[in-house]
Amino acid sequence: xxxxxxxxxRGQQGVITDVSSIxxxxxxxxxxxxxxxxxxxxxxxPFADPMYLNINGTHxxxxxxxxxxxxxxxxxx
Amino acid sequence: xxxxxNVALIGNPNTGKTSVFNALTGLNQKVGNYxxxxxxxxxxxxxxxxxxxxxxxxxxxxxxxxxxxLDENVVIELLLNKNDKDFPxxxxxVSDVENLKRNLLLYTQIKDLEIPTILVINMSDRMEYKGIxxxxxxxxxxxxxxxALISTRKNKGIDQLKELITNYKDLSVAPCxxxxxxxxxxxEKLRQAFPNQLLYKLWLVITQDVNFGKIDRNEVDxxxxxxxxxxxxxxxxxxxxxxxxxxxxxxxxxxGQTIDLNSAKDLRIRLDRILTHKIWGYLIFFVILLxxxxxxxxxxxxxxxxxxxxxxxLSEWVKNxxxxxxxxNLIAEGVIPGLGGIVIFIPQIAFLFxxxxxxxxxxxxxxxVFLMDRIMRRFGLSGKSVVPxxxxxxxxxxxxxxxxxxxxxxxxxxxxxxxxxxxxxxxxPVYLIIISLVIPQGRFLGLSYQALTLMLLYLIGFGAAIxxxxxxxxxxxxxxxxxxxxxxxxxxxxxxxNVALTVLEKTKSFVFGAGKIILAISIVLxxxxxxxxxxxxxxxxxxxxxxxxxxxxxxxxxDQKIASHKLExxxxxxxxxxxxxxxxxxxxxxxxxxxxxxxxxxxxxxxGTLATIYSVGSDEExxxxxxMAKEINPVLGTPLFNFASGISLLLxxxxxxxxxxxxxxxxxxxxxxxxxxxxxxxxxxxxxxxALIAYQFLK
Numbered sequence: 082x083x084x085x086x087x088x089x090x091r092g093q094q095g096v097i098t099d100v101s102s103i104x105x106x107x108x109x110x111x112x113x114x115x116x117x118x119x120x121x122x123x124x125x126x127p128f129a130d131p132m133y134l135n136i137n138g139t140h141x142x143x144x145x146x147x148x149x150x151x152x153x154x155x156x157x158x
Numbered sequence: 159x160x161x162x163x164n165v166a167l168i169g170n171p172n173t174g175k176t177s178v179f180n181a182l183t184g185l186n187q188k189v190g191n192y193x194x195x196x197x198x199x200x201x202x203x204x205x206x207x208x209x210x211x212x213x214x215x216x217x218x219x220x221x222x223x224x225x226x227x228l229d230e231n232v233v234i235e236l237l238l239n240k241n242d243k244d245f246p247x248x249x250x251x252v253s254d255v256e257n258l259k260r261n262l263l264l265y266t267q268i269k270d271l272e273i274p275t276i277l278v279i280n281m282s283d284r285m286e287y288k289g290i291x292x293x294x295x296x297x298x299x300x301x302x303x304x305x306a307l308i309s310t311r312k313n314k315g316i317d318q319l320k321e322l323i324t325n326y327k328d329l330s331v332a333p334c335x336x337x338x339x340x341x342x343x344x345x346e347k348l349r350q351a352f353p354n355q356l357l358y359k360l361w362l363v364i365t366q367d368v369n370f371g372k373i374d375r376n377e378v379d380x381x382x383x384x385x386x387x388x389x390x391x392x393x394x395x396x397x398x399x400x401x402x403x404x405x406x407x408x409x410x411x412x413x414g415q416t417i418d419l420n421s422a423k424d425l426r427i428r429l430d431r432i433l434t435h436k437i438w439g440y441l442i443f444f445v446i447l448l449x450x451x452x453x454x455x456x457x458x459x460x461x462x463x464x465x466x467x468x469x470x471x472l473s474e475w476v477k478n479x480x481x482x483x484x485x486x487n488l489i490a491e492g493v494i495p496g497l498g499g500i501v502i503f504i505p506q507i508a509f510l511f512x513x514x515x516x517x518x519x520x521x522x523x524x525x526x527v528f529l530m531d532r533i534m535r536r537f538g539l540s541g542k543s544v545v546p547x548x549x550x551x552x553x554x555x556x557x558x559x560x561x562x563x564x565x566x567x568x569x570x571x572x573x574x575x576x577x578x579x580x581x582x583x584x585x586x587p588v589y590l591i592i593i594s595l596v597i598p599q600g601r602f603l604g605l606s607y608q609a610l611t612l613m614l615l616y617l618i619g620f621g622a623a624i625x626x627x628x629x630x631x632x633x634x635x636x637x638x639x640x641x642x643x644x645x646x647x648x649x650x651x652x653x654x655x656n657v658a659l660t661v662l663e664k665t666k667s668f669v670f671g672a673g674k675i676i677l678a679i680s681i682v683l684x685x686x687x688x689x690x691x692x693x694x695x696x697x698x699x700x701x702x703x704x705x706x707x708x709x710x711x712x713x714x715x716x717d718q719k720i721a722s723h724k725l726e727x728x729x730x731x732x733x734x735x736x737x738x739x740x741x742x743x744x745x746x747x748x749x750x751x752x753x754x755x756x757x758x759x760x761x762x763x764x765x766g767t768l769a770t771i772y773s774v775g776s777d778e779e780x781x782x783x784x785x786m787a788k789e790i791n792p793v794l795g796t797p798l799f800n801f802a803s804g805i806s807l808l809l810x811x812x813x814x815x816x817x818x819x820x821x822x823x824x825x826x827x828x829x830x831x832x833x834x835x836x837x838x839x840x841x842x843x844x845x846x847x848x849a850l851i852a853y854q855f856l857k
Contacts, residue, residue, distance in 0.1 A: 101394075103393065106565070106641045107397065108221060109643050110400045111263055112643065112645070113260050113404070115400070115404055123427070124431075124434050124528075126529060127436050127532060130531075130532050131528060131531045131532065131642065131644075133430070133528055140647070142524075142528045142643075142646055143643055143644075144531070144641075
């Protein structure tokens with residue numbers, strides 16, 4: 082099932098499928114947010130924003146407004 | 159003298175790059191600024207085998223050569239400019255064994271610049287714990303380099319790294335992948351247009367939106383005229399390039415690195431479950447802050463009392479030993495009390511920097527950014543504004559520089575504008591001395607009233623910053639694109655050496671930076687207080703003696719009267735009386751007025767100024783605090799520093815913009831005088847009004 086990164090719950094995992102939106106900063110790609118990589122939602126701050134992610138071993142936090150542009154596949158879950 | 163090898167240390171943030179720098183250079187390092195900008199420039203000397211020396215530059219941390227901040231620009235500017243005197247003979251890319259994949263992105267980019275590059279894999283002591291195994295010979299072959307597997311924590315591998323640096327000429331300069339495959343036609347055209355240039359260098363100059371001040375302007379213009387692609391096309395190509403590089407890295411690591419997940423243990427998850435928890439996370443953060451303030455108060459008391467009394471007896475000693483005269487007076491009454499006014503705060507400032515260094519080093523600061531982002535955004539700030547606001551408690555200058563990693567200009571500008579409200583270490587001297595004079599001793603729930611007052615002042619400063627941020631967010635009409643990416647590094651026990659060096663470096667620059675101003679002002683003040691125009695000053699002795707001729711005063715009392723008469727009619731006394739009408743409604747006398755005026759240069763001058771003014775003409779050995787406690791309000795006849803005037807002073811210092819260096823930094827960071835002038839007038843006017851209300855209400 083294809084959803085955006087903003088839709089997943091804490092502890093849930095998915096595979097990144099598309100990051101071509103112009104609203105995604107290059108820096109995020111450079112930190113490993115690329116198609117094919119696994120992503121896991123580790124923790125959320127109050128109001129589910131920002132989101133603390135584990136992307137293939139790199140831990141980082143982004144805001145929900147960026148997460149809605151990252152498409153992921155959670156079919157394997 | 160044989161030529162030194164120029165070495166540039168490059169790496170992602172949180173890879174322990176600074177630890178490597180410290181391990182290589184030890185105490186042979188200095189911190190300065192890059193000319194024209196306020197990015198910190200750390201350089202040092204390292205002794206290599208066989209008598210060779212290396213000049214090492216610790217470049218700002220960056221994730222790639224695609225710069226998105228001033229700090230990152232420094233890295234590219236140096237690497238693209240062969241004529242720079244610091245241009246590296248060899249680049250050392252520092253990576254962290256747990257994040258090798260991401261770290262290698264930057265490595266492949268630097269390799270493309272055809273600079274000899276050594277790959278350092280740091281934190282190798284964590285490999286076993288994380289179940290990581292590396293095939294070093296394979297990696298060296300694929301990455302076309304030499305690898306130094308080191309652990310700065312266990313002090314392993316540093317000698318091997320030194321050996322590799324010494325023999326840098328043996329390193330290959332061939333790129334490890336062909337990035338131009340992402341758009342063969344385009345790069346072929348580029349190659350034909352500039353046959354003598356390095357392709358990747360051209361590509362960087364084309365794609366970077368930065369000012370390449372040091373690179374030949376004509377060269378860049380010529381390349382820009384070639385620009386045949388639009389912005390979004392270029393961005394897509396950059397995305398492709400990033401993916402391409404990761405493909406290469408993934409393929410390399412597939413064979414070169416094996417990770418046994420079963421043996422990997424993760425402390426991070428357990429710690430983060432508590433430290434970033436919706437309730438516990440905030441509670442722990444608050445307790446940490448509380449502990450810091452209590453510690454600053456309680457731990458620093460003993461060394462401070464010692465320093466205070468030492469300087470008092472030093473003045474006395476100088477007076478006894480040196481022959482009487484103007485010079486002796488200048489030393490004993492001007493220089494020594496002035497210096498004492500700064501040295502006394504070393505213990506507290508060192509403690510503050512110690513805590514900040516530990517929070518940064520341990521990785522906890524990123525969790526605070528995560529916890530606070532949503533809350534801060536309501537006020538027009540970013541979670542990343544928390545770092546400047548917290549380090550603003552040390553000094554607003556590095557704090558304002560620390561705003562550079564805030565991606566949105568509006569959030570960044572607001573952070574810059576409100577950071578001076580946070581209680582910096584220069585306010586600490588003023589707070590501490592006033593609190594100890596006007597706040598009673600005693601404890602509430604084990605915390606002293608005085609410590610609680612200090613905490614309250616910090617909260618007031620923080621509150622003022624947040625409130626004005628909210629206001630600015632409503633007023634400022636700036637559209638800027640916002641994005642927010644923050645790495646959550648692994649937790650680490652801070653390295654003693656790193657923390658100690660940071661504390662030493664920061665305290666030193668505080669003491670010498672502020673010390674110079676304070677010393678100069680103290681000397682000027684002493685002159686102004688020791689000399690005066692006209693009859694009243696020059697004939698003070700006759701006038702006072704005549705006035706009290708019938709009162710039968712002892713010689714001591716008479717001397718006291720003469721001294722204060724002289725001070726009143728000295729240059730400084732005259733100036734002080736001139737401004738007295740303005741500050742009298744706040745509960746201050748002319749001496750405090752002088753101290754306030756001189757502390758517009760720098761706040762910490764306040765105590766030194768009072769120390770100098772009070773010690774002129776006084777012969778007794780006394781501490782600054784005792785002198786202040788003895789001052790009497792000439793109008794009311796009550797102690798000058800009482801609860802009402804004390805609170806009024808504390809509030810004035812909490813809000814007033816009294817720091818020339820901060821104004822200069824704000825000008826530099828915002829590129830206009832508009833913002834610093836606005837800060838100066840609004841903050842100081844607000845401070846005056848609040849202090850006025852407080853005094854009139856409490857007196």
